[in-house]
Every structure is written in C-alpha cells, then in structure tokens.
Amino acid sequence: MAYDEEAKRSRVVVETPTARREVTQTESVRGPEREGISGATVGVIVVLAVALVTILVLFLMSGQTTDTANDNLAAQQTAPPQTTIVQQPAQQPPVIVQQAPPAPQQAPIILTQPATGGSTSSSSGSNDAAIQTEIDKRILEDPTFSPLGITVSVLDGKATLSGTVKSEGLKSQFEKMVRNVNGVKQVDNQIIVSG
Numbered sequence: 001m002a003y004d005e006e007a008k009r010s011r012v013v014v015e016t017p018t019a020r021r022e023v024t025q026t027e028s029v030r031g032p033e034r035e036g037i038s039g040a041t042v043g044v045i046v047v048l049a050v051a052l053v054t055i056l057v058l059f060l061m062s063g064q065t066t067d068t069a070n071d072n073l074a075a076q077q078t079a080p081p082q083t084t085i086v087q088q089p090a091q092q093p094p095v096i097v098q099q100a101p102p103a104p105q106q107a108p109i110i111l112t113q114p115a116t117g118g119s120t121s122s123s124s125g126s127n128d129a130a131i132q133t134e135i136d137k138r139i140l141e142d143p144t145f146s147p148l149g150i151t152v153s154v155l156d157g158k159a160t161l162s163g164t165v166k167s168e169g170l171k172s173q174f175e176k177m178v179r180n181v182n183g184v185k186q187v188d189n190q191i192i193v194s195g
Contacts, residue, residue, distance in 0.1 A: 006030075128154045131183040135159065138177060150174060150191060157185035166195040 008027040013020065132154045139145045139152070148170070150163035159178050165171050175189045 127183055128156065131157070131159070131181060134181050134183075135178055138181065142177070144170075145174060145177065148174070152178060154184070157183060158188060159184050159186070160188040160190060162190045164192045164194050166193070168193050 006028065010025045010027070012023045012025060014023055132152070135152045135154070139150070148163060148165055150161060150165070153160050153162075159181075161175065161178060165174070171189065171191045171193055174191065175187055178184060179187055
C-alpha cells in the first residue's frame with residue numbers, strides 16, 4: 001500500500017510583552033493513498049473470480065465426461081463384434097445303472113363268502129381267478145407295465161387298478177390293456193399320476 005506524504009505549513013505569531021515574533025512551522029504527515037481499490041472491493045473480486053473458475057472447471061469436466069461416453073459408444077458401434085469362445089469340458093457318457101426289475105407283486109386274493117344261490121357265485125369266483133391270472137400274465141409279459149408295480153384285483157368281473165404312474169398316457173394304456181381281457185365287465189381305475 002502506498003502512502004501520501006503531505007506537508008503542512010503553519011504560521012504562528014508569538015507575542016510576548018517585549019517582542020512580537022512570527023514562527024513558521026512545517027509538518028509533514030504521511031497517510032494512506034486514496035487513489036487505489038479498497039480492501040472490501042478486492043475481497044469481492046477474489047470471491048467472484050474463484051466462483052467463476054469453479055463453474056468453468058465443472059462445465060469442462062461434464063463436457064469431457066459426455067465426450068468420453070460418446071467416444072466409447074462410437075468405438076463400440078464401429079468395432080467388429082468380438083467373438084467369445086467358451087470352451088466346455090468334454091462330456092462324459094452317462095453312467096447307466098441297470099437294475100433288475102422289481103419282483104412282480106402278487107395280487108391280493110380277495111375271498112368273499114358265497115351267496116346263498118351257490119352255483120352263480122362259484123362260477124364267478126373261478127371266472128375271477130382266471131381273469132386275474134390272465135391280467136397278471138399280460139403285466140409280466142409287457143416290459144412297459146411290469147416295472148410299474150400296479151396291482152389289479154378282480155371281483156365279480158370288476159377289475160380295480162391301484163398304484164402310481166408318471167403320466168396320464170401310461171394310466172390310460174394300462175386301463176385299456178385290462179379292459180381287453182376276456183371276462184372283465186368293469187374297470188375301476190384308481191391309479192395315481194405323479195409327475
């Protein structure tokens with residue numbers, strides 16, 4: 001900060017009873033210069049300059065990010081597609097475990113007391129046994145039905161089917177096979193489809 005130097009002259013007349021005399025005094029006073037910018041003005045200018053620089057830097061950074069994203073997108077569009085080769089381990093053949101088919105289940109033997117008529121019941125009883133034997137024979141001979149474990153019981157020409165299969169198609173095939181046996185009058189299909 002610069003200082004101004006001012007010279008001050010003053011004339012003082014001193015009168016005493018015997019004489020009168022004039023005294024000239026020169027005084028120099030140094031004070032701050034008034035021709036510059038005040039401290040408050042300088043502070044405001046500095047704050048405004050910092051704010052302006054910050055805004056410019058942020059603007060340039062956001063523009064640079066957008067340009068980089070656009071450049072990356074353009075590079076991806078013009079670059080040839082990359083081929084990814086995935087090498088899988090060699091597949092081993094599946095392990096096949098052969099199991100012996102389950103032992104055929106003996107169909108339950110249902111005993112009913114003969115009716116008072118006598119002759120009708122004994123002929124239907126022997127007829128039911130023949131039907132049962134024929135159904136069991138067909139199940140054992142068919143490789144589709146033998147491992148299923150379906151049980152069939154015959155009473156008065158009515159065949160009752162029970163067990164579990166994996167599809168509705170197997171259920172209907174089994175019922176059709178039983179219906180085709182001579183002597184079967186009715187089929188009660190209680191086979192459950194799980195699958």
